Amino acid sequence: MNLNIDSVESLVTQIQGFSGNLSDINHLHSLLKQSEELLRSQSARLVSSLAELDPSLHSLGYLYILKAILSAPVSKEEANGLLVSIARFINSCSVEQIQLAPEKFIFICKWFKDQVMFLEAPLRGVAPMLTSIRKLQVSSEQLTTLHSDFLLLCVLAKCYKTGMSILEDDISEVDQPRDFFLYCYYGGMICIGQKQFDKALELLHNVVMAPMSTLNAIAVEAYKKYILVSLIHLGQFSTSFPKYTSSVAQRNLKNFALPYLELANSYGNGKISELKTFVRRNMEKFESDNNLGLMKQVVSSMYKRNIQRLTQTYLTLSLRDIAKTVQLSNAKEAEMHVLQMIEDGEIYAAINQKDGMVRFLEDPEQYKTCAMIEHIDSSIKRITALSKKLTSLDELMSCDPMYLAKVGREKHRFDFDSVPQRFNIRDEHN
Numbered sequence: 001m002n003l004n005i006d007s008v009e010s011l012v013t014q015i016q017g018f019s020g021n022l023s024d025i026n027h028l029h030s031l032l033k034q035s036e037e038l039l040r041s042q043s044a045r046l047v048s049s050l051a052e053l054d055p056s057l058h059s060l061g062y063l064y065i066l067k068a069i070l071s072a073p074v075s076k077e078e079a080n081g082l083l084v085s086i087a088r089f090i091n092s093c094s095v096e097q098i099q100l101a102p103e104k105f106i107f108i109c110k111w112f113k114d115q116v117m118f119l120e121a122p123l124r125g126v127a128p129m130l131t132s133i134r135k136l137q138v139s140s141e142q143l144t145t146l147h148s149d150f151l152l153l154c155v156l157a158k159c160y161k162t163g164m165s166i167l168e169d170d171i172s173e174v175d176q177p178r179d180f181f182l183y184c185y186y187g188g189m190i191c192i193g194q195k196q197f198d199k200a201l202e203l204l205h206n207v208v209m210a211p212m213s214t215l216n217a218i219a220v221e222a223y224k225k226y227i228l229v230s231l232i233h234l235g236q237f238s239t240s241f242p243k244y245t246s247s248v249a250q251r252n253l254k255n256f257a258l259p260y261l262e263l264a265n266s267y268g269n270g271k272i273s274e275l276k277t278f279v280r281r282n283m284e285k286f287e288s289d290n291n292l293g294l295m296k297q298v299v300s301s302m303y304k305r306n307i308q309r310l311t312q313t314y315l316t317l318s319l320r321d322i323a324k325t326v327q328l329s330n331a332k333e334a335e336m337h338v339l340q341m342i343e344d345g346e347i348y349a350a351i352n353q354k355d356g357m358v359r360f361l362e363d364p365e366q367y368k369t370c371a372m373i374e375h376i377d378s379s380i381k382r383i384t385a386l387s388k389k390l391t392s393l394d395e396l397m398s399c400d401p402m403y404l405a406k407v408g409r410e411k412h413r414f415d416f417d418s419v420p421q422r423f424n425i426r427d428e429h430n
């Protein structure tokens with residue numbers, strides 16, 4: 001079908017006339033595909049054409065013209081104006097129309113992200129990128145390639161609370177492994193910024209333990225942060241990997257994180273002076289990894305761990321004795337640590353200001369309040385839904401021809417009863 005569109009002006013007229021209903025949109029889509037060469041050749045004249053289109057009504061045509069403009073070199077002055085146009089387009093465009101050409105929408109959003117980063121203004125991109133994710137997603141369980149871009153902008157702009165909004169979704173649909181790695185890595189950083197260390201550990205764990213055929217830099221950096229967050233939140237770190245970890249990660253990850261593993265070993269001794277000495281000796285390494293802030297939190301957490309150990313031994317203890325035992329400067333500093341830990345729910349205690357004594361208490365939670373029952377009920381419902389989803393995915397996988405063929409090959413490979421006596425295990429590993 002040749003629609004003979006020979007000028008940008010006539011194409012704009014067609015866009016205005018065929019953006020009304022679904023059948024017209026499909027016709028317009030065919031027309032736009034045939035006109036891509038025209039748009040590329042006339043890219044220098046296209047910016048003025050955008051003013052003739054309404055991004056909410058003519059979304060598909062607007063999208064094609066924007067893509068053609070951004071595919072050519074753009075001056076700094078034009079880029080600033082286009083940022084405004086793109087933000088307006090993302091906020092007002094029709095979901096039904098842009099999902100007809102998702103790869104073009106993704107291209108535009110990524111250009112937008114790159115540009116706000118180049119201008120060192122990541123905050124300008126946070127809200128539009130969140131909107132773009134919601135418009136691109138078919139369901140909230142789908143991980144798009146824009147998730148990691150949005151989270152990166154949130155990290156750079158320190159908009160951690162906004163970033164948390166998409167981390168609450170249970171993701172089960174992933175197209176590209178790299179998108180998943182970056183989503184979990186930047187998501188972990190968002191959670192660290194919000195002091196939600198449980199969720200941060202979950203996300204970083206997903207990066208480190210995910211299937212991989214070759215070791216990647218994202219997994220290495222995630223492993224370093226995984227060690228630090230484990231020390232901060234749990235007070236310990238296990239160097240052993242779960243059985244489901246890829247062999248590539250098990251063989252290689254530790255070699256790229258030796259100072260961090262040494263740190264975990266020093267932390268386990270419980271001696272603050274040794275830990276501080278180690279940190280000073282390796283300060284340059286932690287700083288070059290952009291982990292200095294986490295490192296300071298690791299040192300601070302050791303004071304907390306040592307105070308928590310005291311609650312297991314003593315019913316009452318003076319602030320002066322606490323300061324001396326955990327190697328704090330004075331009783332006032334010990335009081336500040338204890339008060340902060342009480343506020344954060346890390347210990348249960350009461351301070352007698354008159355005589356400077358601390359009385360350690362039992363956990364007051366009886367797990368029978370309305371709020372706690374609602375929390376437990378919500379958790380059970382979420383776990384039930386996840387269980388059903390996993391069962392469904394397992395059933396789909398068990399019927400997948402490619403999976404069944406692979407399982408069949410593996411079964412034959414390791415069916416030792418059917419292998420001749422001269423089978424060489426060493427050759428098989430090679």
